[in-house]
Amino acid sequence: MTEELLVVKNLKKYYPITGGVLGGEVGVVKAVDDVSFAVKRGETLGLVGESGCGKSTTGRSLLRLIEPTAGEITFDGVNVTALSTDEMRKMRRDMQIVFQDPFASLNPRHNIEKILEEPLVVHKIGTSSERKKRVQEMLEVVGLSSYHARRYPHQFSGGQRQRIGIARALMLNPKLIVADEPVSALDVSIQSQVLNLMQDLQKEMGLTYLFIAHDLSVVRHISDRVGVMYLGRIVELTTSGQLYSNPLHPYTKALLSAVPTPDPDDVRERVILQGDVPSPANPPSGCTFHTRCPHVTEECRSTRPAFQDVGDGHFVACHLYKQ
Amino acid sequence: MSDPVLQIENLQTHFFTDRGQIPAVDGVTITVNKGEVVGIVGESGCGKSVTSLSVMKLVPNPPGKIVGGTIKFKGEDLVTANEKRMRDIRGNEIAMIFQEPMTSLNPVFTIGNQIGEAIRLHTKASKKQSRDRAIDMLKKVGIPRAEAIVDEYPHQLSGGMRQRVMIAMAMACNPELLIADEPTTALDVTIQAQILDLMRQLNREAQTAILLITHDLGVVAEMCHRVVVMYAGNVIEEGDVRTILKKPKHPYTKGLLNSLPKLEESQERLYSIPGNVPIPGSLTVGCRFAPRCDQATDLCRSEMPQLKAVGDNHFSRCWLSE
Numbered sequence: 001m002t003e004e005l006l007v008v009k010n011l012k013k014y015y016p017i018t019g020g021v022l023g024g025e026v027g028v029v030k031a032v033d034d035v036s037f038a039v040k041r042g043e044t045l046g047l048v049g050e051s052g053c054g055k056s057t058t059g060r061s062l063l064r065l066i067e068p069t070a071g072e073i074t075f076d077g078v079n080v081t082a083l084s085t086d087e088m089r090k091m092r093r094d095m096q097i098v099f100q101d102p103f104a105s106l107n108p109r110h111n112i113e114k115i116l117e118e119p120l121v122v123h124k125i126g127t128s129s130e131r132k133k134r135v136q137e138m139l140e141v142v143g144l145s146s147y148h149a150r151r152y153p154h155q156f157s158g159g160q161r162q163r164i165g166i167a168r169a170l171m172l173n174p175k176l177i178v179a180d181e182p183v184s185a186l187d188v189s190i191q192s193q194v195l196n197l198m199q200d201l202q203k204e205m206g207l208t209y210l211f212i213a214h215d216l217s218v219v220r221h222i223s224d225r226v227g228v229m230y231l232g233r234i235v236e237l238t239t240s241g242q243l244y245s246n247p248l249h250p251y252t253k254a255l256l257s258a259v260p261t262p263d264p265d266d267v268r269e270r271v272i273l274q275g276d277v278p279s280p281a282n283p284p285s286g287c288t289f290h291t292r293c294p295h296v297t298e299e300c301r302s303t304r305p306a307f308q309d310v311g312d313g314h315f316v317a318c319h320l321y322k323q
Numbered sequence: 324m325s326d327p328v329l330q331i332e333n334l335q336t337h338f339f340t341d342r343g344q345i346p347a348v349d350g351v352t353i354t355v356n357k358g359e360v361v362g363i364v365g366e367s368g369c370g371k372s373v374t375s376l377s378v379m380k381l382v383p384n385p386p387g388k389i390v391g392g393t394i395k396f397k398g399e400d401l402v403t404a405n406e407k408r409m410r411d412i413r414g415n416e417i418a419m420i421f422q423e424p425m426t427s428l429n430p431v432f433t434i435g436n437q438i439g440e441a442i443r444l445h446t447k448a449s450k451k452q453s454r455d456r457a458i459d460m461l462k463k464v465g466i467p468r469a470e471a472i473v474d475e476y477p478h479q480l481s482g483g484m485r486q487r488v489m490i491a492m493a494m495a496c497n498p499e500l501l502i503a504d505e506p507t508t509a510l511d512v513t514i515q516a517q518i519l520d521l522m523r524q525l526n527r528e529a530q531t532a533i534l535l536i537t538h539d540l541g542v543v544a545e546m547c548h549r550v551v552v553m554y555a556g557n558v559i560e561e562g563d564v565r566t567i568l569k570k571p572k573h574p575y576t577k578g579l580l581n582s583l584p585k586l587e588e589s590q591e592r593l594y595s596i597p598g599n600v601p602i603p604g605s606l607t608v609g610c611r612f613a614p615r616c617d618q619a620t621d622l623c624r625s626e627m628p629q630l631k632a633v634g635d636n637h638f639s640r641c642w643l644s645e
């Protein structure tokens with residue numbers, strides 16, 4: 001067994017832009033543009049970045065819920081990019097996803113028992129009574145009770161729904177959970193309940209998480225290592241301690257300094273970035289951050305910086321740190 | 324310092340639904356003085372937006388109705404003001420910014436048209452002059468290519484740019500009070516930083532009072548002089564920003580602050596307030612927070628505490644704070 005559960009190499013996802021009178025392809029949106037990372041068994045890797053930087057596209061591509069344009073994804077020693085649709089479906093027993101609001105995609109006419117049972121039915125696991133027993137167990141694991149099994153999605157609060165989303169992902173006893181903004185829609189008091197639950201489950205069940213969020217404090221709290229994305233690329237990746245105490249990429253620094261902290265005496269120096277994030281349909285040349293970077297040089301405008309280890313597994317893609 | 328622009332006193336705004344009467348805002352008192360930034364914080368459904376919509380008299384009626392209390396704007400009672408007077412006030416003396424700027428921008432007029440109109444309402448500027456001023460305003464709020472953007476329509480702009488246009492409009496009419504309801508919640512942190520900066524500028528340069536509604540205690544720390552914490556339709560604690568964030572008295576405020584993951588240090592485990600906010604309209608006796616409070620006593624469960632002074636300009640609605 002290798003230390004790494006998931007290895008992603010040179011992942012790309014380009015969406016065609018169609019237009020013109022003939023509806024032909026007139027360009028591409030480079031939603032994910034050459035991303036590489038690995039997730040170790042039992043760890044939580046966080047992915048942060050601003051809206052549209054490609055976090056969800058990355059997460060979904062890993063499970064091939066959307067087909068990657070290029071790249072290699074190795075999960076538990078198996079190259080999943082080479083699997084047939086049927087083999088991939090079986091593989092997904094071990095890789096599950098939790099969404100921001102899992103109920104947006106669920107049938108409002110099914111009760112919770114039916115919703116939680118469904119993955120077992122799809123994979124033809126257990127008898128009807130065994131499945132019902134598993135549903136009860138999972139409800140208790142996530143802090144709900146069998147009393148909730150007969151209720152319908154709309155009868156739950158946001159925090160309870162997220163518990164159900166997590167329970168559903170856990171039904172098949174997976175190895176990896178991709179959690180795409182699992183707490184972004186929740187109030188802080190409920191957010192902390194769900195984060196604690198996720199940490200407890202990880203310890204008990206030996207889960208590995210890819211945790212996607214745009215809130216840096218949340219990602220720092222839950223993750224062992226964090227990758228920062230900008231315009232379809234990972235610009236920095238290191239341990240969460242290093243990222244916050246010693247950020248290297250100018251974008252990471254700006255992002256960290258922009259987060260308001262609930263301390264009125266906090267007098268950090270603010271780097272306020274000018275302008276908006278450029279469009280991934282027309283990304284800047286060279287380093288895609290060069291249009292907003294306070295340290296931009298000629299080289300940044302023309303040459304894409306390599307994503308390299310600058311020591312102790314601290315990766316950064318920036319010409320300032322060339323070796 | 325006591326030069327009140329807005330005085331909300333014992334406001335009660337209820338909704339009359341088939342599930343019964345819902346006391347969404349149930350006796351709220353908030354004062355905003357000239358040049359002051361006052362924050363309202365609290366979890367989803369606690370009545371922040373209904374409070375601000377009540378001030379503007381924009382609560383949908385039916386089902387909503389102000390059933391008690393007074394709202395005074397520079398001494399004038401808004402609860403009894405007629406719709407014509409309210410139309411004069413809205414967007415002029417009191418400007419508003421919402422979470423989703425598209426709700427307040429008109430999709431069929433260009434950006435220049437909309438800012439220009441606000442300018443012409445306040446000065447005797449000609450069409451040409453107000454267009455030039457609109458371009459100046461857009462530049463001031465940091466919009467690139469202002470000369471071109473002025474002729475574009477709202478849907479052609481990003482969320483952050485639209486929010487900047489809203490601020491430009493608010494600046495153009497030089498209001499006494501700006502009500503901002505989650506103005507940066509839908510925006511990324513780097514764009515949020517730009518917008519907060521602009522609001523601070525408006526407050527400092529024009530002495531505009533701001534009532535800022537947010538659920539983000541970080542935004543509160545950065546922007547507000549004073550904070551009002553709401554829970555289930557009530558104000559449960561109020562004080563200056565430093566007191567509320569550093570020495571809160573109410574168990575709910577303490578719980579909220581402890582639930583937050585911290586950026587600067589790692590914590591093993593987060594504190595979490597047990598349970599959920601009460602279902603709106605559910606009958607309660609005693610303190611509304613008692614079912615979730617780990618210090619609740621029999622008194623808390625049987626009698627509702629009043630908002631009482633617990634220090635200098637510091638108020639808490641809790642039997643234990645006394």
Ligand SMILES: Nc1ncnc2c1ncn2[C@@H]1O[C@H](COP(=O)(O)OP(=O)(O)OP(=O)(O)O)[C@@H](O)[C@H]1O
Pocket residue numbers: 015016029030031032049050051052053054055056057058214280
């Ligand atoms: N089906 C699609 N067709 C075309 N473009 C798409 C499609 N899905 C996503 N995109 C584009 O790809 C880019 C990355 O989107 P993605 O949803 O991965 O971002 P994200 O980082 O998850 O953002 P958010 O924080 O808003 O969820 C965006 O510019 C988006 O507009």
Ligand SMILES: Nc1ncnc2c1ncn2[C@@H]1O[C@H](COP(=O)(O)OP(=O)(O)OP(=O)(O)O)[C@@H](O)[C@H]1O
Pocket residue numbers: 338340345347365366367368369370371372373374383386387538603
């Ligand atoms: N149109 C309506 N009909 C019935 N009840 C309503 C209506 N609008 C609001 N309410 C009630 O008023 C309460 C307060 O709502 P409000 O929008 O003020 O909450 P909020 O504090 O702004 O929450 P959020 O943080 O989610 O914006 C809600 O719990 C809701 O039950």
Ligand SMILES: [Mg+2]
Pocket residue numbers: 055056057
């Ligand atoms: Mg996403």
Ligand SMILES: [Mg+2]
Pocket residue numbers: 371372373
């Ligand atoms: Mg609201």
